[in-house]
Amino acid sequence: MFHITEFKKLSGVSVRTFRYYDKIGLLKPVSKTEGGHRLYSNTELKKLQQIQFLKTIGFQLSEIKIMLESEEWDWSNSLMKQLSYVINEKERLSKIEISLRELINGIAIDGEEFKIKKIMDLYNNKSSKEVLNNNQDKLNFKNTEVLEKIPKMGSSDPDSLEWIALVGQLKKYMHYGYSNTRIQNIIERMDVKKSEDYNDEEAFLDKLWDIRMSPEESKKYNLYPIDQETLNFMEKAYIYYLGNQS
Amino acid sequence: MFHITEFKKLSGVSVRTFRYYDKIGLLKPVSKTEGGHRLYSNTELKKLQQIQFLKTIGFQLSEIKIMLESEEWDWSNSLMKQLSYVINEKERLSKIEISLRELINGIAIDGEEFKIKKIMDLYNNKSSKEVLNNNQDKLNFKNTEVLEKIPKMGSSDPDSLEWIALVGQLKKYMHYGYSNTRIQNIIERMDVKKSEDYNDEEAFLDKLWDIRMSPEESKKYNLYPIDQETLNFMEKAYIYYLGNQS
DNA sequence: TATAAAAGATGACGCAAGGTCACTTTCAAG
DNA sequence: CTTGAAAGTGACCTTGCGTCATCTTTTATA
Numbered sequence: 326m327f328h329i330t331e332f333k334k335l336s337g338v339s340v341r342t343f344r345y346y347d348k349i350g351l352l353k354p355v356s357k358t359e360g361g362h363r364l365y366s367n368t369e370l371k372k373l374q375q376i377q378f379l380k381t382i383g384f385q386l387s388e389i390k391i392m393l394e395s396e397e398w399d400w401s402n403s404l405m406k407q408l409s410y411v412i413n414e415k416e417r418l419s420k421i422e423i424s425l426r427e428l429i430n431g432i433a434i435d436g437e438e439f440k441i442k443k444i445m446d447l448y449n450n451k452s453s454k455e456v457l458n459n460n461q462d463k464l465n466f467k468n469t470e471v472l473e474k475i476p477k478m479g480s481s482d483p484d485s486l487e488w489i490a491l492v493g494q495l496k497k498y499m500h501y502g503y504s505n506t507r508i509q510n511i512i513e514r515m516d517v518k519k520s521e522d523y524n525d526e527e528a529f530l531d532k533l534w535d536i537r538m539s540p541e542e543s544k545k546y547n548l549y550p551i552d553q554e555t556l557n558f559m560e561k562a563y564i565y566y567l568g569n570q571s
Numbered sequence: 572m573f574h575i576t577e578f579k580k581l582s583g584v585s586v587r588t589f590r591y592y593d594k595i596g597l598l599k600p601v602s603k604t605e606g607g608h609r610l611y612s613n614t615e616l617k618k619l620q621q622i623q624f625l626k627t628i629g630f631q632l633s634e635i636k637i638m639l640e641s642e643e644w645d646w647s648n649s650l651m652k653q654l655s656y657v658i659n660e661k662e663r664l665s666k667i668e669i670s671l672r673e674l675i676n677g678i679a680i681d682g683e684e685f686k687i688k689k690i691m692d693l694y695n696n697k698s699s700k701e702v703l704n705n706n707q708d709k710l711n712f713k714n715t716e717v718l719e720k721i722p723k724m725g726s727s728d729p730d731s732l733e734w735i736a737l738v739g740q741l742k743k744y745m746h747y748g749y750s751n752t753r754i755q756n757i758i759e760r761m762d763v764k765k766s767e768d769y770n771d772e773e774a775f776l777d778k779l780w781d782i783r784m785s786p787e788e789s790k791k792y793n794l795y796p797i798d799q800e801t802l803n804f805m806e807k808a809y810i811y812y813l814g815n816q817s
Numbered sequence: 818t819a820t821a822a823a824a825g826a827t828g829a830c831g832c833a834a835g836g837t838c839a840c841t842t843t844c845a846a847g
Numbered sequence: 848c849t850t851g852a853a854a855g856t857g858a859c860c861t862t863g864c865g866t867c868a869t870c871t872t873t874t875a876t877a
Binding site for chain 4: 328341387
Binding site for chain 1: 668670733753763
């Protein structure tokens with residue numbers, strides 16, 4: 326049993342925090358003295374450490390509370406969600422980093438600091454134009470000849486099966502980003518398998534990526550459905566793969 | 572001269588934000604009507620865009636206010652400071668990302684979600700007894716524990732699916748002989764996948780090949796059945812692969 | 818055991834950047 | 848001049864506590 330300042334020294338967390346956690350019901354003292362002073366035990370210390378860890382990896386206290394309360398929490402789900410959030414944040418920061426470096430270089434080259442406002446204007450204009458460009462839809466053409474070669478759903482042929490498995494893995498690990506080793510290994514395997522299965526007679530994957538079919542269309546052809554997001558991701562990963570080959 | 576809602580439409584920023592910026596003195600309307608309605612001009616629009624840009628690269632409103640107020644601001648200094656902040660943040664997020672991936676992998680390997688709390692403890696007190704206990708667990712690995720990692724039949728997990736597909740292809744193309752390119756490609760993919768899925772902590776395939784279980788045994792464990800002939804062939808092909816690597 | 822000092826409790830305000838009510842006043846058209 | 852839309856102000860809410868101010872309990876010493 327520890328008094329609140331001992332508990333603070335053991336954990337390195339402030340007294341105010343304990344009172345706050347008590348108030349929001351996240352971590353309650355094991356008991357109280359007659360006068361109302363809080364008392365903690367080793368159990369609370371361990372729970373506090375769990376809370377601290379979950380906090381450092383970016384969860385909010387309200388989420389942590391629910392996590393630790395329910396006995397059968399879907400940990401992998403929330404960890405994945407948190408991971409994708411972290412990855413997005415990193416990407417956002419990377420963009421900011423690039424902008425900052427450009428600005429710093431621009432200033433260094435100019436030497437005239439008052440030009441900063443003009444540079445900032447450039448950024449604003451650029452971003453609005455980029456939005457327009459990105460909204461332009463890409464071409465949607467079909468090639469039934471190629472479609473016939475695409476692995477069919479429900480096939481028990483191990484070759485088709487691996488295609489399905491590879492696409493499935495692509496989706497599963499998409500959150501790692503297209504440059505991730507695991508993703509790149511999958512792409513490489515696809516590339517090798519492409520030339521084995523389709524003998525390079527048709528640039529199969531190229532066609533596949535041009536088709537960009539909707540789930541509805543692919544069902545019509547009894548194909549393994551590949552959604553737009555996965556196709557886009559596959560394209561990015563493949564471009565990256567080609568760039569880093571040789 | 573724009574009224575506040577026109578200004579909102581021109582900039583995409585909320586009305587509440589304008590009132591807030593006015594209150595904190597960041598962006599004041601150029602004038603007001605007799606009744607007190609705010610009026611903005613193109614000057615304010617440009618300034619607002621500058622504010623928005625500085626906000627996206629991570630500056631606080633209080634900083635932005637000072638920046639835009641003083642005529643001779645040391646831009647390069649504050650941009651550098653911001654850059655170092657962004658770099659630190661990215662590094663912090665990278666560490667979080669690693670932790671999250673380790674946790675996710677741990678769960679994926681374990682399959683037992685309730686172990687999350689033990690894993691979290693490991694992060695906190697790396698020197699405590701928990702680590703020792705856990706290491707002991709790992710030292711006590713037996714064949715049955717390895718068996719738990721082997722892809723199960725009927726699993727829809729794309730990773731398991733690819734294992735099954737790869738073994739299936741091995742059987743299908745076995746007649747080409749173990750040194751055939753196609754076979755060697757399959758073996759290579761297995762090797763890559765082995766280190767991805769099992770993290771090299773255990774030489775998974777080695778164990779698998781040591782087990783050499785009968786179809787009956789594998790059914791008992793609900794495993795994808797691999798017959799003796801395929802196992803032997805796999806071994807030969809793998810030895811050949813190791814010899815021709817590098 | 819009385820008393821002083823240290824330790825603890827409670828409550829309130831503040832922080833950043835606004836969102837979301839509720840209620841009142843002004844503007845612009847007919 | 849009226850009426851509905853638009854604009855105004857003020858207050859409370861969010862996160863995760865830090866920082867007073869004030870009051871009560873515990874503990875050490877005389």
